[in-house]
Amino acid sequence: AQKITQTQPGMFVQEKEAVTLDCTYDTSDQSYGLFWYKQPSSGEMIFLIYQGSYDEQNATEGRYSLNFQKARKSANLVISASQLGDSAMYFCAMRVGNAGNMLTFGGGTRLMVKP
């Protein structure tokens, strides 16, 4: 079975600073994908970034980067230059290669950006 753990229920960050949201995963499969989603207070799930298990380089998408450490089974999200609009819930998720396209989600981290 797959499991995603997000150990930070809530975090504060000062506007314009960088913040790292932690995510560890557990799977025995070699082929998997890791995702981060943002859920603002309005409720929708917004895809942020993806990392495949065979990707050698860390994924980056604008201000988002994924710090992928395969041996440690961690996939931390780094948000650079935080903005007030980054305040939201953030979910780490995993998809295992041969188990369909469904995602297993972590419990989420609530990020609050202070002006």
Added chain:
Amino acid sequence: DSGVTQTPKHLITATGQRVTLRCSPRSGDLSVYWYQQSLDQGLQFLIQYYNGEERAKGNILERFSAQQFPDLHSELNLSSLELGDSALYFCASSVDPGQGSGNTEAFFGQGTRLTVV
């Protein structure tokens, strides 16, 4: 806008009733997934359809059922509703059936917030 449309956005109903949630996937996407987000269970996968056929099943209650129609829209039917069924129900879609770990991220709709009173 993800391109995935869910209706209705909000639904309030009484215990014991039956409701139908509707999802239109992104144009060209053949896979539809249903997820439930509740305070106690978090985000859980319920069921996946690919091109009209059930593809994978998660922790979906027997009181719940789903189907995908020839035009690829999907409906999630919830019956004999209980207070604990109150949750945000998401539909997501992707183009592939889910073989391999490629970056075909699932695009999520805005969700249907179900309140059972």
